[in-house]
Amino acid sequence: MTMKTIARAALILAAVGTVAAAPAVEAPVAAAPAAATAQSKDGLNRRVRIHNNTGWTMLRFYASNTGRSSWEEDILGDDVLANNASIVMNIDDGTGACNFDFKAEFTNGQSLVRNNVNVCQIADYYYTR
Template structure:
């Protein structure tokens, strides 16, 4: 039991370090753009992208070499330094599914849940 808990804690810390390192910019408008991404799909999330809705392409995979197992969450600083609040999210899963959501206002939400179905 303790080993499983410790492994989850290490995974969460590793993903958080990647997430905060990847999007480590800070806008000067006082808005909090940190969002908890929750994977409640029943399938492991292998990639996660959050790109300013004004961009034409996806930024780098925030999870990097880590994954987000179903039932787990990670808090990500979405701030890219531009002051934008609207971001597009793309998640890829181990079963090949890809979910894209457009124009998520990260200045107004504190969590985003991916669910099955």
């Protein structure tokens, strides 16, 4: 497996089973098996709770290291993130990077991109209209 594939697996495993169906439901952080994770060795927490407060269902979510020229795989996979729900995602790709670009796609066809989000310094990120 490549580091990129391992990092994606860690992000997906961190998201699987954590989509909250209703507001105020706390989703647990899923632990990825040690062999499948590509954690940075600096000890910084890159887990971010993504909140969807847009009025639409989030269909896809991407988090790519700002050093990348393309979007990584959809972290939500087959899941969706309902309006007023949240999910904890481990945004650690194993490179030691803290700054990531986020892209969310919604049921209304809109995409919202947020650039240069420092996932080492935040615990929550809110998508609003």
